[in-house]
Amino acid sequence: MASDSLSISVRLRRRQAETAHVSVPITEDVMRPDNEGEGKKLDVDKIIEAALQLGKLDSTEWEIEGEPEIQLHPVQNAPGATSIQ
Numbered sequence: 001m002a003s004d005s006l007s008i009s010v011r012l013r014r015r016q017a018e019t020a021h022v023s024v025p026i027t028e029d030v031m032r033p034d035n036e037g038e039g040k041k042l043d044v045d046k047i048i049e050a051a052l053q054l055g056k057l058d059s060t061e062w063e064i065e066g067e068p069e070i071q072l073h074p075v076q077n078a079p080g081a082t083s084i085q
Contacts, residue, residue: 016064024054
């Protein structure tokens with residue numbers, strides 16, 4: 001028996017947010033000379049880069065945050081088709 005209904009496929013994307021806390025050691029790697037050139041101070045950009053690298057480690061513990069966000073995928077293509085970028 002044939003179905004009398006039609007359907008259209010819509011590609012969705014679901015994203016789950018996760019959070020982690022990492023501790024960036026205060027070392028010379030995250031310091032820069034101060035404006036007077038006499039001492040050193042923290043370099044926020046270097047601290048952020050170090051934190052992002054720590055986030056990639058297998059030992060970093062991530063916790064799920066809230067419900068997944070479901071949204072329309074920005075690239076709509078037929079099921080099984082590869083997108084052209």
